[in-house]
Amino acid sequence: MDLFVVPTISFRLLYGLVIVGHGRRQILWFGVTAHPTADWIANQITEACGWELAPRYLIRDRDGAYGEVFIRRLRSMGIRDRPTSPRSPWQNGYAERLIGSIRRECLDHVVVFSERHLRHLLLSYMKYYNGARTHLSLEKDAPVSRAVDRAGHILCRKILGGLHHEYVRI
Structure with missing residues (x-):
């Protein structure tokens, strides 16, 4: 998991929280707030x-922002907390890479109000990322695996208002 900052049109800062599963690099959760607390x-x-x-x-x-309340919640849920070393973003590479993808593929192209x-933007991106966006490390499959259709007409679907496209057979 990791937090990232997104400026709005009024120069307010919003904070996004992303939780990603390491197995198939699936986005599990997005949270958005103006004031992240423990x-x-x-x-x-x-x-x-x-x-x-x-x-x-x-x-x-x-x-x-990860305070004592957060750490107590993890312990009560039976989750072992593994904080990275100070100033070592490469130790949480999957989350850092995902945040970079979110910025490059979505947030750099839209103005957040x-x-x-x-x-809404992040949930739409999550649907696209988990269901349609291919990954080389997953042998060109999406995090949520899907069947390959061999026959049918190809249909183009716009995603995020046409920022991305998904091509499907019907």
Whole structure:
């Protein structure tokens, strides 16, 4: 998991929280807030995976927003906390790479108006990333695997208002 900053049209700063599964690099959760607190982040981890499907480990940086409340929540859920070393973003490479992809493929091309708008953009991007965007490391499959259709007419679907396209057979 990792936090990232997004400026709005009114120069307000919004914070996005992304939780990514390392297995197939699937985006599990997005959260958006103007004021990230340890309580808010603790609630986001609970919403993302619930109490039953909690992962064994959580890799995160040493941001001051992850407070004692967050650490207690992880322990109560049975998640082992693995903070990275100070000033070592390469130790959480999957999350850092994902945030870079979100910026390059989505946020650098649109103007964010509000929290609600950013949440909508990120959820739309999550649907695209998990279901349609191919990854070389997954042998050109998406994080949520899909069947390959060999016959039919090809249809083009616009994603994120035409920023990306998905081609499907019907």
